[in-house]
Amino acid sequence: MGELTTDIERCLSDCACDVATADRARCCCEAGRVRETKRVLLDERARLVEKMRASQRGIDAIDHLLARVSSEMPAQRGERP
DSSP states (O other), X not given: OHHHHHHHHHHHHHXXXXXXXXXXXXXXXXXXXXXXXXXXXXXXXXXXXXXXXXXXXXXXXXXHHHHHHHHHSOOOTTOOO
């Protein structure tokens, strides 16, 4: 499982996974515990998806406010739309 373990460690490091979770995934992989390894990876994926959705909600809120500012505030001289 050497190369797979290394790839799992690299992937989890790249996505800013906490050390304890990365260690758990590595240990499960090295021990050949497929279901547990997959569970750790799926849980980390869910965490990243939630983080992405939270960021998207923030972007959507800012876009909404930008549209409101453009329509509700009087234009000032020299300002770009």
